[in-house]
Amino acid sequence: MNLNDLLIWMSARVKGSWQQFRSAVEEFHVEPENTGEDRENTDDVTWSDLPLYQAVRLSLQRLGHVEFFSASGEDWRVVPPSLAITKQGSQWVGVVCGARPPYLSGLLNQLSSAISWDSQEIPDMPDRIRIAALDLQVLCQAATDMGLAVQKDAPVSILAAIPPVDDPRSRFPKEAPGVPGWTVERFSALKLRWEGADSGDVEHTKNGLFRFRMKYQRFHFLRWQGRSFQVQVQVGKYAVLRHHRIRKLVSYNSNQAILSVPVTCRPPLLMERALVLCSGILPRIDKASGLLKYTEIPRDVAQLAAELLRQEIQII
Amino acid sequence: MTGETKILLLLFLAAGVVFLIFWRGKRRRRQEEAAAEAARPPEDSGAVEPAPVEVFPEQPAEEAAAKTARPPEDSGAVEPAPVEVFPEQPAEEAAAETARPPEDSGAARQRKHSRKKPRKYGGLAHKPPEPQEMGTVVSRGEGEDTKRDRSLPIEIRLLERGGFCTVSLIARRSSSLPEDLAVVTQSGVLDLRALQEEWYQDVTPSDIASILRDGAVWSQEGTNSHCNWSLSGRELYVLAERTDLRGYVSQARLELGRKHAVLCSENLRETIEEAIRAAGAEPAAVFDASLGAPAGWVVFKGILPTIPVAPTEEADILNALRPLAKIDISLDGGIRLEYTTWIEGYPPLIHVYGDPGHTDEVLIDGRVAKYVEDGAYQAPGWDSVGSHNIWCGGTRKTYSIEPFSAFWERWDAYVFPAAYGLNKNLSICGPLVQVKSGELSSQTVSIVVPETNPVLLGSVSGHYVVASRVSAVRGCPCISSPSFRPVWALPRDPLHCDKEAVFILLVGDELSPDMRGLDCRGASHSEGTDIDSTYIDLWCRKIMDASRKGLRTKPNNERIQGLWHSYKREARRIWRARK
Numbered sequence: 054m055n056l057n058d059l060l061i062w063m064s065a066r067v068k069g070s071w072q073q074f075r076s077a078v079e080e081f082h083v084e085p086e087n088t089g090e091d092r093e094n095t096d097d098v099t100w101s102d103l104p105l106y107q108a109v110r111l112s113l114q115r116l117g118h119v120e121f122f123s124a125s126g127e128d129w130r131v132v133p134p135s136l137a138i139t140k141q142g143s144q145w146v147g148v149v150c151g152a153r154p155p156y157l158s159g160l161l162n163q164l165s166s167a168i169s170w171d172s173q174e175i176p177d178m179p180d181r182i183r184i185a186a187l188d189l190q191v192l193c194q195a196a197t198d199m200g201l202a203v204q205k206d207a208p209v210s211i212l213a214a215i216p217p218v219d220d221p222r223s224r225f226p227k228e229a230p231g232v233p234g235w236t237v238e239r240f241s242a243l244k245l246r247w248e249g250a251d252s253g254d255v256e257h258t259k260n261g262l263f264r265f266r267m268k269y270q271r272f273h274f275l276r277w278q279g280r281s282f283q284v285q286v287q288v289g290k291y292a293v294l295r296h297h298r299i300r301k302l303v304s305y306n307s308n309q310a311i312l313s314v315p316v317t318c319r320p321p322l323l324m325e326r327a328l329v330l331c332s333g334i335l336p337r338i339d340k341a342s343g344l345l346k347y348t349e350i351p352r353d354v355a356q357l358a359a360e361l362l363r364q365e366i367q368i369i
Numbered sequence: 370m371t372g373e374t375k376i377l378l379l380l381f382l383a384a385g386v387v388f389l390i391f392w393r394g395k396r397r398r399r400q401e402e403a404a405a406e407a408a409r410p411p412e413d414s415g416a417v418e419p420a421p422v423e424v425f426p427e428q429p430a431e432e433a434a435a436k437t438a439r440p441p442e443d444s445g446a447v448e449p450a451p452v453e454v455f456p457e458q459p460a461e462e463a464a465a466e467t468a469r470p471p472e473d474s475g476a477a478r479q480r481k482h483s484r485k486k487p488r489k490y491g492g493l494a495h496k497p498p499e500p501q502e503m504g505t506v507v508s509r510g511e512g513e514d515t516k517r518d519r520s521l522p523i524e525i526r527l528l529e530r531g532g533f534c535t536v537s538l539i540a541r542r543s544s545s546l547p548e549d550l551a552v553v554t555q556s557g558v559l560d561l562r563a564l565q566e567e568w569y570q571d572v573t574p575s576d577i578a579s580i581l582r583d584g585a586v587w588s589q590e591g592t593n594s595h596c597n598w599s600l601s602g603r604e605l606y607v608l609a610e611r612t613d614l615r616g617y618v619s620q621a622r623l624e625l626g627r628k629h630a631v632l633c634s635e636n637l638r639e640t641i642e643e644a645i646r647a648a649g650a651e652p653a654a655v656f657d658a659s660l661g662a663p664a665g666w667v668v669f670k671g672i673l674p675t676i677p678v679a680p681t682e683e684a685d686i687l688n689a690l691r692p693l694a695k696i697d698i699s700l701d702g703g704i705r706l707e708y709t710t711w712i713e714g715y716p717p718l719i720h721v722y723g724d725p726g727h728t729d730e731v732l733i734d735g736r737v738a739k740y741v742e743d744g745a746y747q748a749p750g751w752d753s754v755g756s757h758n759i760w761c762g763g764t765r766k767t768y769s770i771e772p773f774s775a776f777w778e779r780w781d782a783y784v785f786p787a788a789y790g791l792n793k794n795l796s797i798c799g800p801l802v803q804v805k806s807g808e809l810s811s812q813t814v815s816i817v818v819p820e821t822n823p824v825l826l827g828s829v830s831g832h833y834v835v836a837s838r839v840s841a842v843r844g845c846p847c848i849s850s851p852s853f854r855p856v857w858a859l860p861r862d863p864l865h866c867d868k869e870a871v872f873i874l875l876v877g878d879e880l881s882p883d884m885r886g887l888d889c890r891g892a893s894h895s896e897g898t899d900i901d902s903t904y905i906d907l908w909c910r911k912i913m914d915a916s917r918k919g920l921r922t923k924p925n926n927e928r929i930q931g932l933w934h935s936y937k938r939e940a941r942r943i944w945r946a947r948k
Contacts, residue, residue, distance in 0.1 A: 058704050058715070061704055061712065061715070061773075062704050062705075062706070062712075064773075064775055064777075065704070065706055065712055065773055065774075065775050066706070066775075067775050067776070067777060080705065081704075117799035117800045118799070120782040120783075120798065120799065123781075123782035123783065124781055124782060124783060124784050125780050125781065125782060130780070130782075131777055132777070132782075132798055132799030132800075132801070133777035133778060133779050133798075133799070133801075134777065135799055135800055135801055136800075137799075137800035148800075150799050150800050151777070151799050151800075152775065152777045154773055154775070155712070155713075155714050155715070155773050156773070190878055202779065202801055202814060203814060204800045204801050204802060204814050204815075205814075205816065205817075206816075206817050207800040207802075209817050209846060210800075210802040210815050210816075210817050210848060211797060211800065211802055212845070213802075213817050213839060213845055213846045213847070213848045214785065214795040214797055214802045214815070214839055214848055215785065215795075215797075215839070215840075216785060216839060216840050217840050217842050220840060222785055222786060323783065323797060326800070330800055353844070356844060357842070357844055357845060357846075360842040360843055360844060360845065361840070361842055361845075
């Protein structure tokens with residue numbers, strides 16, 4: 054049992070509750086294979102549960118297979134089968150995302166010789182399926198014939214659609230909880246870690262990111278120019294880093310096409326999805342350097358991502 | 370009518386209502402006492418008030434009716450009381466009842482008898498299922514008569530107190546049934562009162578000995594619903610403790626490791642004792658008629674079976690005393706869609722656990738299953754679409770396989786305003802990005818173009834749209850979801866751009882200008898497909914301006930240049946025609 058079965062089950066159910074998802078993770082005996090996946094995952098969530106469910110959820114979400122707690126109101130809902138196309142060298146490559154019906158492999162086997170495809174087993178994620186062709190129109194037509202929605206230049210399209218971390222559209226005005234019982238921490242932009250604080254600090258801080266924890270609940274509040282906003286933790290971190298003029302966290306290896314960020318500073322979810330869709334593979338953690346590495350990233354995508362994070366990209 | 374008379378009348382009515390409430394409360398208490406009485410040992414029951422008539426329908430009809438309908442002595446002249454005896458009756462019937470003397474009412478009830486004959490219990494059969502045709506799909510409820518009367522079971526309950534036992538009948542209740550109702554039985558009408566959500570209070574008719582032997586069918590009285598309760602008659606009952614009711618309640622058979630009581634007729638006593646011993650049990654106590662058992666019946670209590678006994682294939686009443694070996698049929702793995710349904714292509718692995726002496730033959734859909742390498746059982750067609758059943762040593766389990774079937778729609782998982790002051794939103798769902806403007810929500814997926822070339826043109830004159838720029842960050846492209854297939858991306862102002870750095874970009878299929886259905890001015894002939902003339906002008910002007918500036922195409926090969934020239938010619942022609 055693995056994440057492939059889970060994805061087929063979710064594809065058959067189309068949408069469902071968090072409880073059903075958790076039960077399915079349990080039933081399909083999904084076990085984390087890559088124990089290097091650090092606890093930073095739990096930092097990204099604003100509510101509680103076991104890390105395994107969260108890790109699976111985040112993997113599926115980053116890969117663009119399933120959306121969780123989205124604007125549609127469902128706890129989870131499968132993305133329609135789609136092909137995220139990017140240009141890699143001389144050919145166009147599409148990563149299969151979303152619902153994965155069991156008959157898909159049969160359809161892939163019937164593709165014309167002008168199109169190649171491969172399915173790769175990778176730990177902690179459903180098999181990566183890629184379809185490639187030299188001609189974009191041929192690839193698009195084949196995808197349409199298989200019932201896949203097509204998104205050309207998927208990583209760039211996503212990055213073009215999301216506001217930068219310091220844009221007001223990335224945050225929502227909301228006051229931090231005033232009631233006692235919360236453990237309050239403040240993000241240190243210099244040390245890139247959370248440090249103890251108290252709720253009084255929130256009001257007296259003009260710019261800063263605070264984390265409120267109670268049992269399994271976590272909320273993140275950004276103080277920006279003396280006002281409080283609720284933000285995604287990653288957005289808040291990069292906004293604070295920008296404020297403190299810490300701008301050299303993102304590096305890019307142009308030879309290997311690898312984008313790296315500190316493991317404690319993951320990009321926001323949709324930005325991460327854009328980076329992941331370049332290769333269809335989740336980032337890996339380099340324990341030696343403490344960096345999170347995204348592979349097969351084209352230079353223009355790396356530069357745009359860094360711009361949206363308000364970072365200066367260091368090209369190696 | 371004077372005011373005083375009105376007040377007196379109101380006072381009289383109020384007194385009547387107060388009395389009615391008091392009388393109903395008193396009657397309810399009496400019924401509860403009667404029900405409790407039924408569970409008491411015989412010598413206790415003599416010391417209390419006689420139980421209400423509905424518990425003992427064998428009383429003389431007139432007396433019973435009189436007791437039921439008669440208000441308490443202190444009720445005086447209050448007449449409406451009899452109506453309250455039948456709260457579930459329709460209003461008209463109740464009104465007619467009011468006008469009738471109470472005795473008539475009681476007699477009428479007594480005359481009601483159930484004509485339905487109870488069934489006779491034939492014993493449990495353990496025949497393995499017959500092979501079914503492969504690929505047979507049996508849908509739920511198939512072949513069932515939807516108009517069939519609802520039927521609920523009557524169970525047997527055994528209570529023990531102070532060395533005496535009481536045997537009673539306890540009727541099942543469903544959520545749709547009222548708290549109080551009357552049922553027509555073979556010997557008259559019985560009133561049932563809810564004990565819990567799922568049970569009515571148990572009753573002990575005086576002819577319980579014959580009911581146990583011959584069975585009973587009760588029908589709900591006085592409503593249009595057709596709810597029946599049934600008990601099939603037999604000479605042997607197996608009872609066990611339950612979590613929701615005190616005492617012992619009837620069930621199908623003995624189970625290993627569980628405490629039971631067995632109620633059987635006197636003439637089967639020796640056979641039953643022998644069967645109980647064969648199951649490795651010894652009764653801890655025996656009750657006969659002198660200790661509360663119904664006349665001609667005997668109760669064995671404290672039976673704890675320890676040895677499985679193979680049941681006979683044919684129906685045999687003694688199969689109820691043959692506990693099945695503990696066999697667990699387990700459906701593992703596969704992709705279970707819900708409950709007992711698996712997805713085609715991902716069937717469950719069928720494992721059978723338990724006593725090896727009883728698991729040698731496993732049948733799937735009536736066919737002998739083979740033990741395959743991974744410890745699972747398989748038979749021909751076991752993984753085909755449809756319903757399947759597994760049988761092993763009397764234990765059954767069912768599962769079904771359904772073809773994969775799902776439909777996925779695109780929806781807005783994340784929505785952002787495209788820019789302040791613009792009536793446009795950006796929607797993201799997985800890798801799919803769309804730009805949506807107020808009224809026009811195009812279903813086409815977005816296209817990104819460099820910030821230098823935000824103008825998108827299609828193959829039809831007037832297919833013109835300007836892509837949006839969501840953020841001001843350097844190098845961020847523009848994005849649009851045009852309702853047409855874009856061919857070219859041009860600069861916003863072709864005449865004032867750097868022609869060394871800015872190009873005419875081919876962004877879609879190499880479509881030739883499509884002038885079908887358009888007149889010489891580029892306007893549409895067909896109704897409903899009109900394109901705003903402003904966009905036709907813009908389409909023409911942008912193409913002519915880009916040509917006038919001498920911008921190069923990208924890719925800049927002969928074929929693309931030729932395609933661009935055809936657009937240029939078409940734009941000039943339309944422009945002249947519109948002058």
